[in-house]
Structures are given as C-alpha cells and as structure tokens.
Amino acid sequence: MKTILHKAATRGHAGHGWLESWHTFSFAGYHDPARVHFGALRVLNDDTVAPGMGFGKHPHDNMEIVSIPLEGDLEHSDSMGNTAIIRQGDVQAMSAGTGIVHSEKNKNSDQPVRFLQIWVFPNKRNVEPRYDQKTFGADEKNNRLLTVVSPIGSPDGGVQIHQDAWFSLGKMEKGLALEYACKKDGNGVYAFVLEGDVTINDIVLNRRDGLGITEENRISIRANTDSEILLMDVPL
Template sequence: MKTILHKANTRGDANHGWLHSKHTFSFANYYDPERMNFGALRVLNDDTVSESRGFGTHPHKDMEIVSIPLEGDLKHRDNMGNEAIIKAGDIQVMSAGTGIMHSEYNNNPDKPVKFLQIWVIPNKQDVEPRYDQITLNTIDRNNKLQQVLSPNPNDSGVWIHQNAWFNMTNLDQNKEVKYSLNDPKNNGVYAFVLKGDASINNQKLNERDGFGIWDIETLDIKADSDTEILLMEVPVKQ
C-alpha cells in the first residue's frame, strides 16, 4: 500500500476577489513540482465565485472536465449550443477533445456559488467534444456509496474517456463503508473530504483534506463525524 496525504491548509490559494480557489494540484499561478497530479487526476479546484460573477468564454482541449456544484447555481454556456444551470446534486461533464469554448457564471445575484472543478487526463486524444449533465438522487449516497462517474456510457452517473470511477457518500457518525477498486492493478483512489472527519484505512482526515492511496484492492472508510466524501478512482500506472 502506498499513500499520499494533502492537508487542506497545504493547498494552493488563489484569491482574485470575485474568485477564491483552492488548488490541490499545480494550477495557473500555483506551481509545486511535487503536486502536479495523482495519476490521471490532473486538477482538483475548490472554487467559490461571487454573486453574478464568473469565468468568461475560454478554451479547453483534450481533457475530461467534471464540475460538481456544492452550493448555489452555476450557469454554463458553450460553443456546442448548450446552456444550462447546474446546482448541488448535479454533476456536469465535458469531453474537450478537439476543442471547446465555454463560460461559467454564478447564476445567483445574492449568494456565492461553490463547486469543484476536476480535470482528468483522457485515454483518447482528439475525440469529438461533448457535454452532459445529470441530476443525482443524493438520498442514494446516505451511508452507502453512490457511483456518479464511470468509463461506461450505459452505467450509472456520467461517463468520461478514461478508466475512472467516482463515488460519493454521506456518512453518519460512526458509520462505515468499504470501497473495492474496479482496477486495483492499475488504479488508485484519491479521496477528498467535503465535510466532517473520516478515517480511511486508519488515516485520519478532516474537512477538505485529500488522500491518495494505491497498490491496494479495498478501502475501509469510517465516519468520525457526520461526513461527506468524494472518491476518485483513476489510473496511476501507465
């Protein structure tokens, strides 16, 4: 078993006034050669955007981009003709492929929007760009794992061009779940604690801590308080 721990207060901190972003991995002006990625997981940004502000139209290419709103409403537009509002309980995915242009704005005039933006390096280059979003039944993650992303278009959740699986769980204090890797030979899991405190394979974790673990087949997860956790299983070996 191999592990890496990223405490919440060690993340990159970018405060632009209208945008406050915490970077788990190197991004924009935050650069740490020891924190470039966790395998195919390239970006994990914890963003807060002020009222009616946002990211103007900008390009992406050859990246799988996943947005998970945590609070508030996020408005999306792109050059494929998609215009949508995503909110807590939704998950959005874009395969940038040969190239896309999009914008993201806080759709609320009176409160900030908080969301995770996650980039996963794809296993295919120059694919046709695509967009998808779904609304999840968050009750299905109460004291159990809810799969929200996979490599299979016919599976539950959204899908991406990578051998990756994301799961979310909301655990009551002292509840436990076990996660079994889909591809333990090649993959690892990066756990991100959204709320509360938890222990994963006896590693104590607090809110917004990140914990990568690989060369293992299962994870034992225990809630040390009421907690919400995102598990991201991605390839770590090429």
C-alpha cells in the same frame, strides 16, 4: 499500500476578489513539482465564485472536465450549443476533445456558488467534444457510495468520460463504516473530504483534506462525524 496526504491548509490558493480557489494540484500561478497530478487526476480545484460573477468564454482541449456544485447555482454555456444550470446534487462532465469554448458564472446575484472543478487526462485524444449532466437525489448517496462518474460505455451509471475512472460520492452518518473496492487493477484512489472527519485505512482526515492511495485494492472508510466524501478511482 502507499499513501500521500494533502492537508487542506497545504493547498495552493488564488484570491481574485470575485473568485476564491484552492488548488490540490498545481494550477495557474500555483506550482509545486511534488503536486502536479495523481495519475490521470490532473486538477482538483475547490472554487467559490461571488454573486453575479464568473469565468468568461475560454477554450479547452483534450481534457475530461467534471464539475460538482456544492452550493448555489452555476450557469454553463459552451460552443456545442449547451446552456444549463448546474446545482447541488448535479454532476456535469465535458469531454473537451478537439476543442471547446465555454463559460461558467454564478447564476445568482445574492449568494456565492461553490463547486469542485476536476480535470482528468483522457485515454483518447482528439475525440468529438461531448456534454453530459445528471441529477442525483440526496437520498441516493445516504450511507453509501454512489457512482456519479464512470467510463464511456460503462453500465455503472453517472456521467461518463473518456477514461477508466470512476467517481463516487457518499454522505455518511457518524460511526458508519464502508468499504470501497477499486474498479480496475492498477488504479489508485484519491479521497477528498467534503465535510466532516473520516478515517481511511487508519489515516484520519478532516474537512477538505485529500488522500491518495495506491497499491491497495480495498479501502475502509469510517465516519468520525457526520461526513461527506468524494472518491476518485483513476489510472496511475
């Protein structure tokens, strides 16, 4: 087993007044040659957008983009004609493919919106852009790992993307132990702690820490406190 630990405080940071963004991997003005990507996982941004503010229309292409709201309401609009509100419990995926233009803003004028913005390299270029969004009940991930992202055509559930990648969310009570098995030989797993403290394969992680694991097919997770965790199982 090989691991790479990214403590929360070592992430890149961008403060724009209306936006506070923490970058696990190189993004925009933050560049660390040792932290460009983890296999197909290219971007993991932990964003807070001020009330009523947001990202104006901007383009993307040939990237799989996953948004996971943690608090508040995020309003989405795109050139495919989709307009939607994504909230805590929702997961959104866009295949940018040949090119899309979209905007994201905080729907509310009285509270911030917090969400994860995640980019994954696709396994097919120049596909037709597509949009996918699903809602998951809080009880679906209580004391288990719930698949919320899976490959196009997979029976595993969740929103689907053009990559052999699976994302799982879990909400664990203190003392609970879970095991995760990699979905595909040769994949690695990047674990990101949303809340609480956990131990993964004997490595202690705290809130917003990240841990990349390679050359290991099974991962043991123990909740040291009530915790929430995101696992991203991606090709290397």
